[in-house]
Every structure is written in structure tokens, then in C-alpha cells.
Amino acid sequence: MNRTQKQIIRALMAGPSSYWRLIREQDGHLASFTQEIKDMFRRGLIKYHNGYIHLTPEGEMEGHNQGLSPLQPLTCPVCAGKTVTLQGSFSRILKEFEKIVRQRPPARAEFDQGYVDPVSTVARVAVMYQRGDLENQDILLIGDDDLTSIAIALTGMARRITVLEIDERLVEFIALQAREKGWTNLSVYRYDVRDPLPRELEGQFDTFLIDPVETLPGIRLFLSRCALSLRGRGSAGYFGLTHLEASRDKWHAIQRLILSMNFVITDIIHDFQEYELEREGFINKNYPLVQKSFGPLPVPDINWYTSNFFRLEAIARPDIPEQENVPAGRELYFDDEAYATLP
Amino acid sequence: MNRTQKQIIRALMAGPSSYWRLIREQDGHLASFTQEIKDMFRRGLIKYHNGYIHLTPEGEMEGHNQGLSPLQPLTCPVCAGKTVTLQGSFSRILKEFEKIVRQRPPARAEFDQGYVDPVSTVARVAVMYQRGDLENQDILLIGDDDLTSIAIALTGMARRITVLEIDERLVEFIALQAREKGWTNLSVYRYDVRDPLPRELEGQFDTFLIDPVETLPGIRLFLSRCALSLRGRGSAGYFGLTHLEASRDKWHAIQRLILSMNFVITDIIHDFQEYELEREGFINKNYPLVQKSFGPLPVPDINWYTSNFFRLEAIARPDIPEQENVPAGRELYFDDEAYATLP
Numbered sequence: 001m002n003r004t005q006k007q008i009i010r011a012l013m014a015g016p017s018s019y020w021r022l023i024r025e026q027d028g029h030l031a032s033f034t035q036e037i038k039d040m041f042r043r044g045l046i047k048y049h050n051g052y053i054h055l056t057p058e059g060e061m062e063g064h065n066q067g068l069s070p071l072q073p074l075t076c077p078v079c080a081g082k083t084v085t086l087q088g089s090f091s092r093i094l095k096e097f098e099k100i101v102r103q104r105p106p107a108r109a110e111f112d113q114g115y116v117d118p119v120s121t122v123a124r125v126a127v128m129y130q131r132g133d134l135e136n137q138d139i140l141l142i143g144d145d146d147l148t149s150i151a152i153a154l155t156g157m158a159r160r161i162t163v164l165e166i167d168e169r170l171v172e173f174i175a176l177q178a179r180e181k182g183w184t185n186l187s188v189y190r191y192d193v194r195d196p197l198p199r200e201l202e203g204q205f206d207t208f209l210i211d212p213v214e215t216l217p218g219i220r221l222f223l224s225r226c227a228l229s230l231r232g233r234g235s236a237g238y239f240g241l242t243h244l245e246a247s248r249d250k251w252h253a254i255q256r257l258i259l260s261m262n263f264v265i266t267d268i269i270h271d272f273q274e275y276e277l278e279r280e281g282f283i284n285k286n287y288p289l290v291q292k293s294f295g296p297l298p299v300p301d302i303n304w305y306t307s308n309f310f311r312l313e314a315i316a317r318p319d320i321p322e323q324e325n326v327p328a329g330r331e332l333y334f335d336d337e338a339y340a341t342l343p
Numbered sequence: 344m345n346r347t348q349k350q351i352i353r354a355l356m357a358g359p360s361s362y363w364r365l366i367r368e369q370d371g372h373l374a375s376f377t378q379e380i381k382d383m384f385r386r387g388l389i390k391y392h393n394g395y396i397h398l399t400p401e402g403e404m405e406g407h408n409q410g411l412s413p414l415q416p417l418t419c420p421v422c423a424g425k426t427v428t429l430q431g432s433f434s435r436i437l438k439e440f441e442k443i444v445r446q447r448p449p450a451r452a453e454f455d456q457g458y459v460d461p462v463s464t465v466a467r468v469a470v471m472y473q474r475g476d477l478e479n480q481d482i483l484l485i486g487d488d489d490l491t492s493i494a495i496a497l498t499g500m501a502r503r504i505t506v507l508e509i510d511e512r513l514v515e516f517i518a519l520q521a522r523e524k525g526w527t528n529l530s531v532y533r534y535d536v537r538d539p540l541p542r543e544l545e546g547q548f549d550t551f552l553i554d555p556v557e558t559l560p561g562i563r564l565f566l567s568r569c570a571l572s573l574r575g576r577g578s579a580g581y582f583g584l585t586h587l588e589a590s591r592d593k594w595h596a597i598q599r600l601i602l603s604m605n606f607v608i609t610d611i612i613h614d615f616q617e618y619e620l621e622r623e624g625f626i627n628k629n630y631p632l633v634q635k636s637f638g639p640l641p642v643p644d645i646n647w648y649t650s651n652f653f654r655l656e657a658i659a660r661p662d663i664p665e666q667e668n669v670p671a672g673r674e675l676y677f678d679d680e681a682y683a684t685l686p
Contacts, residue, residue, distance in 0.1 A: 002577060003474075003475045003577055006475055006478070007475050010475075010478070027474060027475070027609075066478075066479055067478050067479025067500070067502060068478050068479065069478065069500070072430070072431045072432065072433070072472070073430065073431075074427045074428065074429075074430055074431075074433060074469045074472065074473055075426065075427060075428075075473070076419060076421055076422035076425070076426055076427060076428045077421070077428065077430075078419055078420070078421040078422065078428075079419035079421065079422060079426075081426040081427070082419070082426075083418065083419055083422075083424040083425075083426055083612070083613065084417045084418060084419060084424070085417065085418075085419045085420065085421075086417075087415070087416065087417060087420075088415045088416075088417075089415065090415070090417060126417045129415070129417065130417055130418070131346075131370060132346045132349055132350050132353075132370070135349070135353070135409075135410050135411050135412065136409055136410025136411065157410070157412070159410060234345060234346055243609075248607050248609070248656055248658050249607075249658050251607045251608075251609070252602060252605075252607040252658050255598070255602055255607060255608060256602050259595060259598055259599050259602065262595075264591045264592075264594045264595040264598060265594075265598060265608060265611060266370075266586075266591070266594070266611065266613075267611050267612075267613050268608060268609065268610050268611045269426070269610075269612070270426065270609075270610050313591055315591050315592050315595050
């Protein structure tokens with residue numbers, strides 16, 4: 001019995017669970033989770049009743065045979081495993097950030113948008129602060145539907161914040177905030193990551209932050225653009241990577257790429273980011289996760305989509321890989337592990 | 344001004360600090376920290392008074408010029424950045440573990456021993472539990488001066504725990520505990536990591552845990568022995584790695600090695616482990632950190648030595664590198680980044 005099935009069984013030994021909560025309790029990717037759940041139904045280990053998944057007596061016995069016990073929560077209840085809490089001036093920043101993001105444009109599935117919750121977004125900035133990547137630094141964001149640039153601007157600590165964003169609505173929203181708040185150090189430009197990085201941005205930044213698409217060609221493209229923007233040794237980068245739409249094999253390929261670009265990985269914080277995805281809308285759009293599931297799925301009852309937070313540091317001038325094939329169409333966004341992304 | 348100097352200045356902007364606390368507030372390695380501090384004295388940015396390092400007016404001005412502000416603590420005060428807290432049965436395990444380790448043999452510097460504090464040790468086991476690497480798993484430890492095997496045994500969750508340890512005193516201590524507590528699944532053998540892994544241990548384990556020496560040949564040797572012990576795809580490994588005796592360049596080399604062995608890095612938790620090193624003894628032994636410092640160092644006032652916690656997962660049968668040159672002497676333990684290790 002593999003890790004995913006064992007993680008599912010021990011969660012259910014603690015009590016019935018929604019499909020969505022089970023996703024949070026396991027470390028597999030969605031394509032494999034979907035299969036494992038089907039397999040467990042087929043073997044009679046679980047059953048579905050009133051919107052919840054239950055362990056059958058056979059499942060209970062299998063759990064005992066596998067030496068499992070009911071899942072005990074051990075994640076820190078205060079920081080939720082993020083390692084940081086929003087103390088001091090960061091508690092004020094969170095409040096102001098929450099007020100601003102209430103007015104933001106709704107997420108657009110065609111750009112693989114889905115917003116990180118405000119606490120996760122400000123916590124990103126807290127980690128950047130801790131590691132010395134915020135104060136007086138020049139920071140580049142490529143794609144900023146989470147509006148992390150605004151959380152950064154609220155700290156008043158960065159020297160320069162530059163946002164490159166494909167979605168005109170977000171460009172306008174961020175520009176409007178910058179004007180209204182008088183943030184002259186925050187600039188935002190419309191940019192498609194498939195285009196070359198503007199020459200005047202090469203070698204100009206200390207830190208980048210992205211939450212890229214989860215395909216390998218997509219991540220390669222995002223990381224290459226960001227790497228080109230950095231000053232060199234000691235420059236840092238942050239990005240989110242799920243284990244939900246990226247298998248451990250894809251992680252391995254991504255990490256090889258990272259090291260080959262002269263970055264070292266200094267931090268990987270598990271399930272750091274929580275996403276506020278659509279709920280009814282998610283079911284209605286019939287994403288692969290919904291379409292390939294064991295049966296009709298109920299509307300999500302929690303924020304079930306999470307990602308891990310990576311920090312990179314350049315040990316030398318970043319080495320940019322050849323862009324042999326820049327994805328022109330939906331393959332930038334979609335591969336066979338993309339289960340919560342529109343094809 | 345580099346990251347280390349900036350991290351030192353903002354810490355001192357919040358108030359004078361002992362040398363030892365400053366080490367905790369920065370992410371450089373000790374060889375570089377030692378140099379940066381000397382450089383800052385030379386430039387008149389800091390001064391030493393009554394056992395504490397203070398910012399001079401010049402240092403204060405430099406901090407403002409660099410856009411720095413007094414350091415704000417953001418690390419979660421409840422889990423101390425470990426991501427987990429010892430709730431439920433793990434709180435009982437910590438109490439029992441603390442009772443047992445009070446009787447352990449004192450650390451021996453010649454084996455690069457220095458004990459992880461009990462909370463960090465049990466927290467390691469908590470992370471293993473979370474990821475599904477503990478229950479009913481066969482677990483190998485090579486070198487166990489921290490007695491993590493005992494913390495694992497106290498959970499009652501592992502199927503088999505095997506410890507390979509060079510220090511006869513620890514072998515006896517662990518064996519005694521296993522006999523007294525009736526832990527028939529815990530075995531301990533005397534073993535020098537320079538010897539080949541016993542054939543009967545090859546391919547027998549689901550999880551390994553080590554806290555290896557910090558030289559590259561040493562880490563290669565530890566990881567190779569552990570990799571050989573694993574069952575294959577999905578098997579996991581845990582180890583501690585400092586940023587204090589391993590530069591980011593060494594981290595990069597270690598990460599390349601890890602990926603080439605068919606492991607992916609799934610977690611890196613910053614400053615997860617805190618070590619209870621000798622205090623007077625550390626000064627008296629004249630480690631490179633003491634010997635190369637700006638002047639005579641006071642006795643440490645805190646646990647200043649920390650390490651980051653890595654989790655690896657095998658994506659295929661691990662690929663074992665050729666052991667072209669197994670270090671025969673002190674070079675297993677010592678390289679030019681080893682500042683808290685005896686030459």
C-alpha cells in the first residue's frame with residue numbers, strides 16, 4: 001500500500017472526511033489521488049455517504065493491518081506550519097492588505113488564476129523580510145494575481161517593486177493602488193512571459209517572486225525570465241510549487257533545472273500557501289479533477305488547494321537555459337498532471 | 344554591503360547583542376560571519392563592550408543608509424519555526440524522552456558530537472509522522488548521538504528501528520534502553536560509516552535519518568550508505584544541514600549530489616534543529632570559530648548552533664555514487680568551512 005493510500009486511511013480512521021479535506025491530508029498529486037480513491041472504492045475500503053467519505057469495516061481492518069492509527073494533527077495551530085506569524089508591523093500590513101484586496105478583480109481561469117489567501121500572501125513577505133530579501137531591495141514579480149506587490153509596498157521597506165502581468169485588469173488595479181497610495185517605487189507593466197524580458201530589466205533586481213504555472217516548460221520559462229533580471233551571486237528568488245499538480249518526478253526535473261541555473265534551494269516550506277479557489281464555479285467548470293473523480297463531487301467545503309514555498313539563492317550569475325520551445329498555446333498552462341487547470 | 348552584514352546591522356539596530364545571538368540572526372556560514380564581523384570592527388560600524396556588540400553612531404548611520412530598520416521578530420513563537428508542535432501523544436513522548444536523555448553519555452568532540460535539544464529531536468519524529476514515514480516503517484539511523492531512535496521507539500509506531508553508531512558508549516546506552524523498555528524492534532550495532540554497509544541491510548528500509556558531518560566527502564559517504572539501505576521509489580530520508588559550517592556553494596554541491604542519486608528534496612525547514620553544545624568547554628577547546636574571532640569570545644549565552652532539516656524522497660531506486668576516495672582521517676569531519684568542529 002502506497003503513501004497516499006496510507007495517508008487517506010489514517011485520516012479516515014480519525015473520522016469521515018470530505019473529498020476536499022482528504023486532499024489536504026495527503027502528499028500525492030491529484031492525478032494519483034484520484035486514482036487511489038477509485039482503487040479504494042473498488043476494493044471496498046471506503047464508501048461515500050451524504051457528501052462524506054467513510055472507512056468501511058474492511059478499510060478499518062486494512063488500516064490496522066498496515067499499522068496505522070487515527071491521524072493526529074501536529075501542524076502548529078498558530079502559524080499553520082508557515083514558520084512565521086504576522087506580528088508587529090506585519091499585523092497592521094495584513095489588515096490594510098485585506099481591505100485593499102476586497103476590491104480586486106475576480107480570478108480568471110484561462111490565466112490559471114486562483115488567489116492565495118491574504119495571510120499566506122503577507123506571510124510570503126514576512127519570510128522575504130526574515131532572509132534579508134525585502135529591505136532596500138529591488139524586487140521583480142512576473143504574474144501577480146495574488147497582489148503580493150501590494151503587500152510588499154505596504155511594508156514600505158522595498159526600494160523598487162516592478163510587476164510584469166499579462167492581465168490588463170490586474171495591471172490597472174495595481175497601478176491604481178500605487179497612484180492612490182503614492183507608492184512611487186511600484187511600477188506595473190503588461191507583459192506576456194512568452195515575450196523576451198525587456199532589456200532594461202536585465203540584471204536589475206535583487207529578488208524575484210513568482211507563482212508560476214505548473215508545467216515544466218512553463219516553469220522553465222518563468223525561472224529563465226526571472227534569472228535574467230537578477231544582479232547575480234546572493235540574489236534570491238521565491239516561488240510556489242504544488243505537490244497537487246506536480247508529481248515528485250516533475251519536482252525532480254524542476255530542481256535539476258534550478259541547480260543547473262546556479263541557484264541553490266535554501267527553503268521549502270510545506271503547504272505554505274492556501275488558495276481561495278472558486279467553490280460552486282470549480283465544480284461547474286468541470287476541471288479534470290472533477291471530471292475524472294469517482295463520481296459527482298460536492299462543492300468544496302474548505303480551501304483545499306495549497307502550495308509549497310521555495311526560496312532560491314544565486315551562487316553565481318544565473319545561467320539561463322536555451323528556450324528551445326516556448327509554449328505558444330495552452331501547453332504553457334496544461335500538462336497531464338494539471339487537474340485543477342483548464343485544458 | 345552583503346546580506347550577512349545587513350542582517351547583523353538590523354539585529355544591532357534593535358539593541359546590543361552577544362556574539363552568539365548575532366550568529367542566530369544571520370544566514371551566512373561561520374567562516375564568512377567571522378570575517379564580516381572583523382570587517383565591521385575595522386570600519387568602525389560596531390564596538391565591543393561588556394560582552395556585548397553594539398552599533399556605533401557610524402554603524403547606525405550605515406544602517407539607515409542601507410534602508411534597514413530594527414529587526415522585527417517574525418518567527419512563530421509557538422513552534423519556533425519548526426512547523427509542528429508536540430501535541431497529543433507527542434507531548435507525552437517529549438516528557439519521557441527528556442527523562443531518558445538526562446542519563447546519556449556526554450558528547451565527544453572527536454566524533455563531531457553535539458546534541459540536538461529534545462524538542463527538536465521529537466519534532467523531527469513529528470515531521471516523519473506527518474509525511475507518513477513513521478508508522479509501520481523500517482527506519483535506519485547512521486550515527487545517533489541525538490538518540491532520535493529512542494524518540495521513535497517511544498511513539499510505538501515504527502515497525503523496525505536499526506541504529507548504526509560508531510561510539511561504543513551510545514551503542515550500549517541505546518541497547519540498554521531497548522532492553523529495559525522491551526523495545527524488541529530497536530537494534531543497535533557498532534559501525535564506522537567508512538566501512539561498507541552490511542549486505543543484509545541493503546534494500547531493507549523505508550526511511551533513513553542522519554545528522555551527518557558537514558564535509559562534502561562525509562555527506563556523500565553518509566548519503567550513499569543510507570541510499571543503499573532503502574527499498575526504492577517512495578522511500579524517504581531526513582538529515583540536518585547547517586548553514587553555519589556549509590556555505591551556499593557547498594549546499595549547491597550537496598543538492599546536485601542528492602538529485603543525481605534519484606532523490607527529490609521535498610522539505611527544507613530553516614533552523615529547525617537547535618544544538619545544546621558545550622559552553623565553557625567550547626571556548627576552552629579553541630575551535631576555529633573561537634581562534635579566528637575578532638578577540639577573546641565570552642562563554643555562549645544561548646544555543647547558537649542550529650541546522651536546517653531536509654526531507655528527501657526517492658523517485659526511483661537510488662543511484663549510488665562511486666566512493667572514489669573514502670576519507671580515512673580527520674578530513675571526514677573537517678574542511679575549511681568547519682568552524683565548530685575539531686581539526
